[in-house]
Amino acid sequence: MKTSLKKEITAAAKNYMDAHKMRQSDFGNKVGLNSSLLTHIFRLNSNFTIPTGGDKDTVIADKYFMKMANFIGFELTKSYWDIKATPQLTAILATLEDAKQHGTTAVIVGETGAGKTHALRLFQRKNPMDTLIVTVGSNDNITDLIERICDVLHITSGKTRSRKLRNIYWRLQELRENGHNPQLILDEAEYMKQPALSAIKEIYDHVNDHASLVLVGTQQLIENIDQLRKKNRPGMPQFYRRIKFGIRTLPAVDRRYSLFIDGLSKEVVQYLQIICDNYGELHDVLVPVRREAERTEQEITVNLIKTVLNLR
Numbered sequence: 001m002k003t004s005l006k007k008e009i010t011a012a013a014k015n016y017m018d019a020h021k022m023r024q025s026d027f028g029n030k031v032g033l034n035s036s037l038l039t040h041i042f043r044l045n046s047n048f049t050i051p052t053g054g055d056k057d058t059v060i061a062d063k064y065f066m067k068m069a070n071f072i073g074f075e076l077t078k079s080y081w082d083i084k085a086t087p088q089l090t091a092i093l094a095t096l097e098d099a100k101q102h103g104t105t106a107v108i109v110g111e112t113g114a115g116k117t118h119a120l121r122l123f124q125r126k127n128p129m130d131t132l133i134v135t136v137g138s139n140d141n142i143t144d145l146i147e148r149i150c151d152v153l154h155i156t157s158g159k160t161r162s163r164k165l166r167n168i169y170w171r172l173q174e175l176r177e178n179g180h181n182p183q184l185i186l187d188e189a190e191y192m193k194q195p196a197l198s199a200i201k202e203i204y205d206h207v208n209d210h211a212s213l214v215l216v217g218t219q220q221l222i223e224n225i226d227q228l229r230k231k232n233r234p235g236m237p238q239f240y241r242r243i244k245f246g247i248r249t250l251p252a253v254d255r256r257y258s259l260f261i262d263g264l265s266k267e268v269v270q271y272l273q274i275i276c277d278n279y280g281e282l283h284d285v286l287v288p289v290r291r292e293a294e295r296t297e298q299e300i301t302v303n304l305i306k307t308v309l310n311l312r
Contacts, residue, residue: 001062001066003047005076006048006065008074009068009069010041010042010046010065010068012069012072012074013027013042013068013072013074016072020128021129022129024039024042026128026129029154030071030128031067031068031071033064033067033068037050037060037064041065041068048060071125071128072125073125080286080287080290080291081283081286081287082260086114086115086254086259086279087250087251087254088110088114088115088116088250088251088253088279089115089118089119089122091248091251092108092110092115092116092119092120092123092216092250093119093122093123095108095214095248096108096119096120096123096185096214097123099183099212099214099246100130100131100183100212101181102212103176103181103207103208103211103212104208104209104212104246105204105212105213105214105242105243105246106212106214106215106246106247106248107189107214107216107221107243107246107248108214108215108216108217108248108250109217109218109219109221109222109247109249109250110216110218110249110250111218111219111250111252111253111278112218112278112280113253113277113278113279113281114250114253114278114279114280115279115280116187116216117187117188117216120185120187120216121133127183130175130180130181130182130183131183131185132152132153132183132184132185133152133185133187134148134149134152134184134187135148135187135188136148136186136187136188136190136196138191140191140192140196141193142193142195142199143161145192145196145199146161146165146168146199147164149184150164150167150168152184153168153172155168155171161199165202165203168203169203169206169210172184172203172207172210172211173206173207173210173211175211176211181211181212182211182212183211183212183213183214184203184211184212184213184214185214185215185216186200186213186214186215186216187217188216188217189215189217189221190217190218190220190221192215192221192224194236197225197235197239198234198235198236198239200213200239201238201239201242204239204242222247225239225240226240253279255273255276255277255278256273257272257273257282264300265300265301267301267302268300268301268302271302271305272285275311285305288308288309289304289305289308289309292304
């Protein structure tokens with residue numbers, strides 16, 4: 001990475017921190033860089049090196065600048081996908097903003113590929129100090145989930161599960177008392193099992209009106225909770241009652257893709273509508289195809305799409 005680009009990223013990061021009233025330590029926590037490294041990056045007339053003893057200096061690796069750029073939305077390469085105000089994006093952003101301002105709980109339900117995770121990242125970029133996103137893994141158990149939440153809240157103490165849960169809601173309350181509107185978002189929440197849902201219920205009971213809790217997932221999330229409620233699993237009837245009127249179902253994906261297909265031929269549009277089931281798949285097709293079309297100075301055709309994606 002050229003020094004000139006590193007300087008551009010650094011300047012953009014400083015502007016971002018100023019705009020969001022972030023301290024260097026706040027920015028480092030969000031990006032995942034320690035304060036010592038950031039001090040070397042942000043110093044005046046920096047040549048982006050770190051002294052390693054004697055007369056030797058080590059160049060700060062490109063990966064750290066890439067992490068900064070990714071967090072603040074600084075584009076390192078040309079974008080082949082424009083952000084569009086889809087009904088799903090608009091609904092997610094409105095729901096998140098309302099929940100954050102009022103410290104309420106919401107459940108956002110939408111089909112795969114509707115842009116849920118993308119919307120969360122955009123919201124986090126605009127609200128870096130308040131937005132805490134945890135992505136639930138398909139194999140996560142209750143311990144894994146609690147550890148992930150502790151990580152985003154920078155909580156290191158607490159040996160037992162109950163102690164860690166107390167530390168979580170104490171930290172959320174502390175953030176609120178310090179003038180923030182903390183919002184804990186659990187993405188891909190359909191993977192959460194009954195113990196994890198019970199833990200979220202406990203956090204809800206302690207931070208309601210102090211922090212916003214948002215679960216984001218597919219319809220499987222609601223179906224799982226409903227099944228557990230009907231089986232009268234511990235805490236599930238109570239949890240369902242708490243979220244029942246906070247459930248927001250997103251509009252269905254427009255599979256005509258009218259917002260994304262300007263300038264494409266009718267044949268290409270029809271082909272895309274056949275092979276793509278959602279916005280995510282459309283993105284995965286158009287980005288490499290547009291890149292290749294620009295590189296080879298070709299028009300986008302069905303044959304080009306098939307060639308790039310190795311389709312028959």
